[in-house]
Amino acid sequence: MSPSNLAVRGAWLCLLLLSAAAAPAAEALGMNWGTQATHALQPKIVVQMLRDNGIKKVKLFDADHGTLNALAGTDIEVMVAIPNVLLDLMTDYDNARDWVRHNVSRYHFEGGVKIKYVAVGNEPFLASYNGTFDKVTFPALRNIQNALNDAGLSDVKATVPLNADVYNSPTSNPVPSAGRFRADITALMTEMVTFLAKNSAPFTVNIYPYLSLYLSDDFPVDFAFFEGQAAPVVDGAISYTNVFDANFDTLVSALKAVGHGDLPIFIGEVGWPTDGDRRATNALAERFYNGLLKRLAANAGTPLRPNQYMEVYLFGLLDEDVKSVAPGAFERHWGILRFDGQPKFPIDLTGQGQNTMLVPAKGVDYLPRTWCVYNGNAKDTSKLAENVNFACTFADCTALGYGSTCAGMDAIGNASYAFNAYFQVQNQRDEACDFQALAVPTQTDPSTATCNFTIQIAADSSTSAAHRRTQSVLIGAPALFVLALLQLFFVLH
Numbered sequence: 001m002s003p004s005n006l007a008v009r010g011a012w013l014c015l016l017l018l019s020a021a022a023a024p025a026a027e028a029l030g031m032n033w034g035t036q037a038t039h040a041l042q043p044k045i046v047v048q049m050l051r052d053n054g055i056k057k058v059k060l061f062d063a064d065h066g067t068l069n070a071l072a073g074t075d076i077e078v079m080v081a082i083p084n085v086l087l088d089l090m091t092d093y094d095n096a097r098d099w100v101r102h103n104v105s106r107y108h109f110e111g112g113v114k115i116k117y118v119a120v121g122n123e124p125f126l127a128s129y130n131g132t133f134d135k136v137t138f139p140a141l142r143n144i145q146n147a148l149n150d151a152g153l154s155d156v157k158a159t160v161p162l163n164a165d166v167y168n169s170p171t172s173n174p175v176p177s178a179g180r181f182r183a184d185i186t187a188l189m190t191e192m193v194t195f196l197a198k199n200s201a202p203f204t205v206n207i208y209p210y211l212s213l214y215l216s217d218d219f220p221v222d223f224a225f226f227e228g229q230a231a232p233v234v235d236g237a238i239s240y241t242n243v244f245d246a247n248f249d250t251l252v253s254a255l256k257a258v259g260h261g262d263l264p265i266f267i268g269e270v271g272w273p274t275d276g277d278r279r280a281t282n283a284l285a286e287r288f289y290n291g292l293l294k295r296l297a298a299n300a301g302t303p304l305r306p307n308q309y310m311e312v313y314l315f316g317l318l319d320e321d322v323k324s325v326a327p328g329a330f331e332r333h334w335g336i337l338r339f340d341g342q343p344k345f346p347i348d349l350t351g352q353g354q355n356t357m358l359v360p361a362k363g364v365d366y367l368p369r370t371w372c373v374y375n376g377n378a379k380d381t382s383k384l385a386e387n388v389n390f391a392c393t394f395a396d397c398t399a400l401g402y403g404s405t406c407a408g409m410d411a412i413g414n415a416s417y418a419f420n421a422y423f424q425v426q427n428q429r430d431e432a433c434d435f436q437a438l439a440v441p442t443q444t445d446p447s448t449a450t451c452n453f454t455i456q457i458a459a460d461s462s463t464s465a466a467h468r469r470t471q472s473v474l475i476g477a478p479a480l481f482v483l484a485l486l487q488l489f490f491v492l493h
């Protein structure tokens with residue numbers, strides 16, 4: 001290397017160090033980017049929005065080609081994922097090698113995608129899975145990391161995002177220092193943690209103070225937040241005033257107990273939902289993120305790991321209207337942005353407390369301003385409930401529940417909300433606003449101050465609808481032709 005090159009390089013290094021020192025830690029914050037939506041925003045729109053907001057890391061739930069293509073050439077670091085249903089396949093090394101080739105190596109070039117991590121499964125040891133993935137997860141993890149190493153990609157680390165229910169402290173001594181891995185998976189966790197340590201890969205855990213509050217009416221509200229107002233949980237010399245620290249340190253203790261107390265820990269998911277439950281509100285979400293992000297920016301760490309940088313991925317970026325509501329109606333409302341990339345509440349991702357609205361998604365096209373509501377002239381209303389049920393089976397009605405943004409409407413209001421939700425999901429097809437003559441389209445916005453009757457985004461802004469459109473062009477043309485003929489038939493008669 002020539003001296004002038006060295007000098008240039010030296011200058012660059014200085015610049016890098018300077019910018020690293022100047023940038024608040026929370027700028028390195030990651031986002032979970034899930035796509036379980038009827039009208040998922042186009043990846044290139046999402047990527048532009050990430051860049052507009054200075055977001056440098058994303059965690060995906062798959063390795064979707066369209067998503068990775070949109071991320072190519074950006075400086076955004078990526079965690080790709082292998083869904084639980086593929087774990088079994090990955091217990092075979094050849095399959096793991098193929099997966100790495102197709103979904104990691106393929107993007108690993110100058111100007112490609114900065115893939116840094118592979119998430120092997122998603123919360124596979126969740127107690128409610130009854131052990132379904134207990135036997136396959138560790139072999140899959142081992143094969144994927146080995147395949148990465150064999151492909152010369154040992155800088156890419158495989159990790160398993162786990163739910164915080166993989167560890168606990170005994171009810172007789174419910175303090176963080178007594179934390180241990182769950183009895184049924186202690187041996188498994190020990191083996192896995194040892195493997196992660198050997199490969200310098202992080203332990204990834206999802207921590208949800210919101211769920212502590214949701215699941216227990218006795219849970220002290222302030223303990224879910226970070227203002228230090230809660231009556232502390234005293235653990236020897238340490239006083240915990242928030243559940244996030246207490247939960248994290250329970251994991252630190254569990255790791256220590258299996259000989260790896262210093263293994264790096266990533267927070268794979270943390271966040272607060274904004275609808276579908278009385279505690280899921282914009283105001284509480286703003287309060288939660290405000291406290292969390294300030295602490296992250298200050299590298300506060302936790303009592304057992306003080307003054308440490310923490311790698312954190314917020315959950316999540318966007319609302320997803322087809323997520324399973326088995327855990328609760330709030331599941332479809334975790335986004336810091338609405339489904340269409342509009343910010344919901346002020347936030348400062350750099351943790352300086354200067355909360356402002358994020359930069360919204362740009363170039364989003366909406367369907368026309370047409371809603372579908374209950375038909376005031378309906379004659380036979382005996383099938384109303386049945387039709388509302390149908391609409392809510394195929395569209396998201398979670399905003400109607402107790403404590404939610406559209407709660408408290410009468411049966412007619414509920415019906416209108418449901419009919420509109422379905423009509424939008426169906427891209428405002430004429431036939432989707434009939435419901436046995438119980439519904440009519442309208443150009444008047446039925447929304448109220450708190451309850452939003454949404455207009456969905458149009459096909460050219462969303463992937464699913466765009467996909468559907470291509471399908472109709474490719475295979476649906478004859479069907480459309482027949483439909484046109486039939487319509488003509490009805491017009492003529």
Ligand SMILES: *[C@@H]1O[C@H](CO)[C@@H](O)[C@H](O)[C@H]1NC(C)=O
Binds near residue numbers: 095100102103
């Ligand atoms: C990942 O790789 C496998 C090949 O092992 C392929 O079948 C699969 O479609 C890829 N996944 C994605 C989302 O591209």
Ligand SMILES: *[C@@H]1O[C@H](CO)[C@@H](O)[C@H](O)[C@H]1NC(C)=O
Binds near residue numbers: 128129130132
């Ligand atoms: C786990 O077991 C419970 C109780 O037996 C059952 O209700 C549930 O459906 C099972 N879940 C899975 C994912 O197998």
Ligand SMILES: *[C@@H]1O[C@H](CO)[C@@H](O)[C@H](O)[C@H]1NC(C)=O
Binds near residue numbers: 400402409410414
């Ligand atoms: C409206 O729908 C919600 C959610 O399904 C329900 O709890 C409520 O009872 C309904 N209201 C009426 C008047 O039917």
Ligand SMILES: *[C@@H]1O[C@H](CO)[C@@H](O)[C@H](O)[C@H]1NC(C)=O
Binds near residue numbers: 340449450452454
């Ligand atoms: C309803 O949705 C529109 C469109 O994104 C948004 O601008 C508005 O703030 C929303 N209103 C409420 C009450 O959430």
